[in-house]
Amino acid sequence: MYLLSQKIKLPKKISRRFPAYELYLYGEGNYAEENKNLILTGIPVLFLPGNAGSYKQVRSLGSIALRKAEDIDFKYHFNFFTVNFNEELVALYGGSLQRQTRFVHECIKVILKLYKDQEFAPSSVAIVGHSMGGLVARALPTLKNFKPEFINLLITQATPHVAPVMPLDKYLTDFYTAVNNHWILKAQDVRNLTTLSVAGGFRDYQVRSGLAFLPRLSQHSRALFVVSSAVPRTWASTDHLSIVWCKELILATIRAFFDLIDETTKQITEDPKKRMLVLNHHFVRHPAKFFEEDPETLTELKGTTQNTIWNAWRQAMVLILVSSRTRLG
Structure with missing residues (x-):
């Protein structure tokens, strides 16, 4: 295989x-050769790199998705697009973030046009954004001519959503204020957008996990925040860059x-509830089995059994307290 x-x-x-900006379609080997003429039949996903990030970072996602599609004989597959921001430094200057947001908006329209004659043509694009790339994605709804239906799923990796890591520039703080105010005051505009924010945890020295919270998360039923070390079957903290390629x-x-x-549509589901169920399954409560539309109900502890467990726990706590007091005495 070659890139x-x-x-x-x-x-x-x-x-x-x-x-200074470019749009690319990721490919490898035969898959890349088959898509040379841009006759695409997959599901579009757009990767946005962060501050000084490379468009080639999409390979982490694209290669694994390609292996998965091969395993199921391409019954379904994804087309991963990526934006080349020329490794621009945007963490300290908001003017560049505004320019990148406008470019990504144009890229989404170009991507959707590539599918217009296909049988299962998509009407939206899923976005994965690393660091400031995730903030650029969240800024899209603030644009005047942006159609909310252009995005149905957004996954951000180590993105400082709450505030800049270093607020040294007025344009940067104004950019953050505009984005967060829009998501809070005009939540109706993003009601059909499902958002997942993944923080790197204690190993990420550049963006602490507290900054990766989505504003007013508790009031947005279609948003989810997790730390990588708590993701089932991951259980590892990542630094700011390795979150992109953590297998x-x-x-x-x-x-x-x-x-x-x-x-039916061979695209990402339009049902917001289904999207949240899937994300919760893989990033919060993974029971080490494939996602099921109607998972089995967890057995509840009732009556005598519940009381027995409660009493045992209470007795254990009493023994611990007595033991600690004895040692202190």
Whole structure:
């Protein structure tokens, strides 16, 4: 297998407005050769790199998704797109974030046009954003001409949603204020968008986990926040960069993607409840089995059994207290 990221030709108007940015389609080996003519039949996913990040980082997701598709004989598969921001430094300057947001908006429209003549043409794009790339994705609904239905799923990796890591620039703080105010005051605009924020945990010295919370998370029923060390079958903290290629975390993400597919439309399900069920299954309560539409109900402790357990726990606590007092005395 060899890497062959194919550059997508953009309309001249977009190229002139954003000369430093590019759009690519990820591919490997035969899969890349088959998609040379851009006759695409998969499910579009757009990867957005973060501060000084490379568009080639999409390979972590794209390669695992390709192996998974091969295992099921391409019954379903994903087309991973990625944006080249020319490794731009955006963590300290909000003006660049605004420019990147406008470019990503144009890229989404270009991506959807590639599928317009296909039998199962998608109407939305899923986005995975690393660090500031996740913030750029969250800024899309603030654009005047942006259609909320363009995105139905957003997964962010170590993204400082709450505030800048270093608020040294007024444009940057204004950008954060505009994005977070929009999500709080105009939550109706993102009501159909399912969002997952994954923090790196204690090993991420650049973006502490507290910054990865989504504003007013408790009031947004379609948003989920997790720390990588708490993700089932991952159980590991990641530093700021390795969260992009942590294999266990990537596997959880790709498994979730495939479980999100609607068999009728062959695209990511439009049911927000189903999306949250799948994300909770893979990132919160994974029971080490495949996702089921109607999982078995957990057995509840009732009556005598529950009382017995409670009494045993209370007696154990009393023994611990007595023992500690004896040692102190």
